[in-house]
Amino acid sequence: MPDNAARFSSRVADYVKYRPSYPASFLHYLAAEVGFGPESVVADIGAGTGILSKPLAGQVKQVFAVEPNAEMRLAALEYCKNIPNIEIIDGAAEAAGLPDGSVDFITAAQAFHWFRLDEARQEFRRILRPGGKVVLVWNVRGVTAPFGAEYEALVRQHCLEYLGSGGGSGETLPYRLFFKDGCYQHGDFPNDRRLDLETLIGYSLSTSYAPVKGDSAYPRFIQDLVDVFNKYAENGTVLLATTAQSYVGEV
16 A cells, blocks of 8 residues: 555654554453453554554564554654564555464554555455454544534644544444454543643644645644634643544454
8 A cells, every 4th residue: 555655654753752542441452352362463454653563562472563654664663672572564454464374363553444455354364363353443533522623623624635533434334344244343442632732733743634844734724723722722731532443353
């Protein structure tokens, strides 16, 4: 997926610094209900900078962090440099670069909406061991509270390629069709964040759809972020309601 992967090349610094991780309740769920354990081998596909790979490594035997973007892989190498059971792999959902039947679980955090589904399904079946499962997860923003609603409207106004928080994961059906017989287990895990202005702007610019410096829309986008922050800030922060939404099943 070279074109999609390249979207993030200029956003790596903001991605590393401002993207949210995943809540402890989600990691506990993977261990207690999905079956992640000390002998598990996991392929984290579309691993990016290692945001999920790193905490996963603390509860499994091996994590293969598979990422097609070179700048993202370099950031993951730095972020995970002291974690011996993480191996950074130059690969993608459609060509993971792993042996047949080599992993117990596949995770895709904030990445599945970029995959070519038919090719990814075939590749996942190839690298999974019998009975292996796939875990898809997105951090999805809430849009019902006043700040969340205005932030959503702002993003839709300025970011023409925006599909919805979580890549539109809550608005489309591909992930349901991806799983065997359409069967999957859904979970919601609160992951709210309080953001100062720097973090709000950095997080916003880390997304694939945000304007970059030099774009005609960039100055207005930044000014509108400042304005909506100032409107809702309390003690120097705003509450960005977020839920980690996961889908688990066989393929």
